[in-house]
Amino acid sequence: MHRTIFHVDMDAFYASVEQRDHPAYGxxxxxxxxxxxxxxxxxxxxxxxxxxxxxxxxxxMPISKAFQLCPKGIYLRPNFKKYTEVSREIRTIFHCFTDLIEPLSIDEAFLDMCHAVQDEKTALQVAQSLKHRIFQEQQLTSSIGIAPSKFVAKIASDLKKPNGLVLVCSDEVQSFLDPLPISRLWGVGPKTAARLSEMGIKTILQLRHFDKLDLVQRFGKLGEHLWKLSNGIDNRPVVEDREPKSIGHETTFSEDVLDNHVLEQTLERLSKSVSERLRKRELSAKTVNLKLRYSDFTTITRQTTLREPLESASDIYSVAQRLLRRFRDPSRKIRLIGVSVSSLESALSLAFPRQMKLFE
Ligand SMILES: [Mg+2]
Known part of the structure; x- marks a missing residue:
């Protein structure tokens, strides 16, 4: 079966977040x-x-070496709390495109787009709009590789960084791989690369022309794995993340908004999307979170945990609306609004009679 897989990788992630939040570092x-x-x-x-x-x-690289190379650089300690939050927000954007997401690290993920795109031209357009959406909401650039397999998509995303977009069609996989150095293959570290180099193998083309049995004799299982990859064979599926800890939707306005009516309408629409996704996964939630980002990028989140779980759009909206009315500074324009639910549990418990007690 023909597959379309995106590998999305944020460009210089931690450093880009710091540059975004401190214009002086630009x-x-x-x-x-x-x-x-x-x-x-x-x-x-x-x-x-x-x-x-x-x-x-x-x-x-050792930090002392970096300091030797560039003593006048701006040296910062990592703010993982912030990076994790940005990563979570980017994940929320991914979910607008597909639910089949396999995060690899805080700033990269595989997206299975098989159901979202029909052909390669559409794949390019969808990838462009995903990149655009990330940039619009986060002011961060990303690079995307599109390919029929995970490992080719991962190589492709790295080729035109930063802000890259590389599509490898199924009939181009071999010509794409052949000239690349073997170090591009998953499983080839410096040691294996040195051994292969001694055998006269420097490119993927040379590797795939090497006798398969000979490779297996020399490298065992790794030999077979490398031979397969060099021939473009990689059928590993995109494995979805475990059960989500939260489900949310948010939106960035094209122009900052002051009008409460617009905010509430948007919140109602977002609550509906959240409820739909909860129901799809047969989950219910006890906590409702509201997120607001003002035009100067300051962001607040406020939440309420209920005694009984909820899942309907109207219940989620009514809680979010109360949070909005209570915590929003009405004199400041809003750039982004979002609602999410957490403390998720199986919706089966909803089958039992319950009495919803808001704000208890
Ligand atoms: Mg990255």
């Missing part, structure tokens, strides 16, 4: 990681901006 070498302590620091670079990469800095 266009400057930003290095997120351990404290360099004037070149004496221990620990490594977690992420660095593209400006920092021009100095030869890369992630996982």
């Amino acid at each position: 266009g400057k070498p930003v290095i997120v990681g351990a404290d360099p302590k004037g070149g004496q620091g221990r620990g490594v670079v977690a992420a660095c901006s593209y400006e920092a990469r021009k100095f030869g800095i890369h992630s996982a």
Whole structure:
């Protein structure tokens, strides 16, 4: 069966978030990681901006080495709480495109788009709108690789960074892979690369022309795995994340909004989407969260936990609406509004008689 898989990878994620939130860091070498302590620091670079990469800095490099290369860089400690929150918001955007999502790390994920796109032209358009949506809501760039398999999609997303978009059609997989160095393959670390190199194998083309049995004799299971990958064979499915901890929808207005009526209408629509997804998964929720982002990017979240779970759109909306009326500063314009539910449980408990007691 023909598959369409997206690999979405945020560009220089931690560093980009810091540059976004501190305009003074824009266009400057930003290095997120351990404290360099004037070149004496221990620990490594977690992420660095593209400006920092021009100095030869890369992630996982010792922070002392980075400091040698660029003593005037902006060195920051990571703010994982913030990155996790941004990651969660990006995940919410993914969910508008597909529910079949396999996160690989805080800033990258596979999306199975088999049901969302019919052909390659549509795939490109959908990927573009996903990139656009992430940028519009987060002011962060991402790179997407589109391919019939996970490993080709992952290679593709990396090729045109930053802000890249690379489509590899099913009949182009082999010509795409052949010229690449073997280090691009999953499972080829420096040691394996050195061994393959001694055998005269430097490119994927050379690897796939090598005798399969010979590879298996030399490398065991890894040999067979590499032979398959070099021939473009990778049928691993996109494996969905475990049960979600929360389900939410949010929207960024094209122009910041002051009008309460518009906010409430939007909230009602978002509550409906949340309820639909809850029902699809046969879940109900005890906690309703409201998120507001003002035009200056300050963000507040407020939540209410109920005694009894709920799942209907009108119940979710009525709780969210009360949070909005209670906590919103009506003098400030809103850039983004969102509603999510958490403390999820199986909706089967709803079959039992219950009395909903709001705000208890
Ligand atoms: Mg990344």
